[in-house]
Amino acid sequence: MEFTSLLNTSLDLNIKPLKFLDSAPTTPKQEVGKNVTFAQERVALMEELNRVSAENKKLTELLTVMCENYTQLRNQLMEHKSKNLEILENNPVSRKRKGTENSSINNNNNNMIGPSESSSSDEDSSKKPRQSEQIKAKISRVYVRTEASDTSLIVKDGYQWRKYGQKVTRDNPCPRAYFKCSFAPTCPVKKKVQRSIEDQSIVVATYEGEHNHPNPSKQETTTNSGSNRNLTLGTVPCSTSLSSSGPTITLDLTKPKQETSSFKGKPDAPEPFQQYFVEQMASTLTKDPNFKAALAAAISGKFLQTEK
DNA sequence: CGACTTTGACCTGCGC
């Protein structure tokens, strides 16, 4: 478990200042009523703190499980890739359009997020000769969770796209939309967007090629202050958003491969990752009214202590 | 009026 050992997600809420209440000096009889109220508040605060601590512990456990799953999946992926390479070396010529071995050796798997789609999509394996130059181009796949009721195949990645076609493919009843980057007329990047056949709330966006211009949204990101924030996850650019269906992390995998894969290659350099987690946790906690209440109680307790 | 979307037609590659 490489990350949990490096990430200390527990929150040092410094609950000790409240202990002054236990050792509060004896008060005159006329303040007995006041003490009762204080005692009640103290009990309530302690309960609140216990609850928040328990929640914190739960979150830490959850994170541990997530990291374990990630490592497991990564190992499986590496194993799978090496196996496929062996197969390809043994059978170098395969003209099957539906061949899965081609798709498994291209860049897709390196950039995959979420569950790997072992079934279906063959769009990357069926490259035409006139697109032979594009085979070399970067191909990445991004999974984005959206509202299942949302029928628009829009993946907000900061770039400007122009839809030029839509097609219903054989293996997926949901239509596939074809987009071209319209920010720069010379930009060769294309994008295919289709809902996952397994989970229709997940939209799969496949990017082909590299943008020959900067991300037009990057200027805006510096002034972003809403619920949508753009962060940099190490060298992996990503954006987070909180929706009714829960938080969504979208990785911008259109960046050059060496940049996006550097995280995988250097799991022993998790500082930006840790920073990202801290930011995420801080963001989540500041949105939690219970946490705010507990924090306010802790701070007011500290003030009371200094006043005495 | 320009930019964008929709959608049917067309092109091309692949398998049989």
Place this chain on the structure above:
DNA sequence: GCGCAGGTCAAAGTCG
């Protein structure tokens, strides 16, 4: 060669 399937084109429609 034919049919199928994915990808692209371009005219028509829509919207701000």
